[in-house]
Amino acid sequence: MPRPATSSPATSSPASLQPATTSSPATSSPATEPVVRVSGLRKTYGDKVAVADVSFEVGRGEILGILGQNGAGKTTTVEALAGLRTADAGSVSVLGLDPQSDPAPVREVLGVQLQESRLPAKLRVREALRLYASFYTAPKDPEELITLLGLQDTRDTAYENLSGGQKQRLSIALALVGNPQIAILDELTTGLDPQARRETWDLIEAVRDSGVTILLVTHFMDEAQRLCDRVIVIDDGRVIAQGTPSGLARQGRTGVTFRLTLQEPLKDVAMLRALPSVTHLTSADATTTVSAGQRQTDSGTQLEVTGGATVLPDVIIALHSRGIVPAEVQTITPSLEDAFVALVGHPSEKVSS
């Protein structure tokens, strides 16, 4: 169930990337005053270690992304932060309050939108917001949230008749109705179409701009890259990396990578491979032919080259010396997805155990 509470304007700026250790507190510090502190958090369910050792901080006004595969321990972490799970060890602090020992005051400052929030089918949008507002001492005006989240046309629509995107908007509104300073949003764009996802991202930015600090649990690297000031990657219950999305992305790829489109296949691809700055060369459309017992590999016209700092000019000059001018050169910007895959594998590879 969503829970929530006041806001203050804030700005955020990215902190530098620093590698995480697996057994010590967070090493990537927020650029603003920390409003959330998690240190050495551990949570087990019987023999199952859901969270082994998680530490991080969230600065006021930041959007912090919490990334990880299914079962990594993300939801358990944010539930402990919200006082919904009792930790076995470690400490958690939200604006100086302890959600583990005294969760009630935390609910006045922390809004939570957890996965798959469901409401009674017949409850209308306006009724749901008024009901939730009644739980708080200083709630936000439901009408203000209806406008902020673009729910004007659905005020009197029953929950069961809302589209997936409208349900998500309502669940965000419910997380914010207590006028929280901090909001936890767990997989809020899962199941939405691309247009609805983009609209939801705009909303999250508007919420952040209104002064709310956001913890965003997500599987989507494009979402994290677009929205988050910093991210932490959790794997098997531990923080294995943290930093800015772009810093983490750069860490995932060493060297420079670019794609070349040639006018015609290159006969002498070996001369490119022989360049000292080239570390990796592949061709998307290479062909091998055998003629008179001789095997010949044709490079094709689509090459992807990775190498050191000078690899791009080195390759262009080498081609030019043979009278070849590429039709197109496209440098490849490293992505957070590349870094994530390098760290923990594809998001779909692991399932909850």
Ligand SMILES: Nc1ncnc2c1ncn2[C@@H]1O[C@H](COP(=O)(O)OP(=O)(O)OP(=O)(O)O)[C@@H](O)[C@H]1O
């Ligand atoms: N109530 C519970 N009882 C037993 N095991 C649980 C319980 N809740 C979570 N787990 C297990 O703890 C581990 C961490 O779960 P958690 O939901 O925190 O991961 P997650 O990273 O949020 O995953 P997902 O992305 O799939 O939501 C998983 O192996 C999960 O199966």
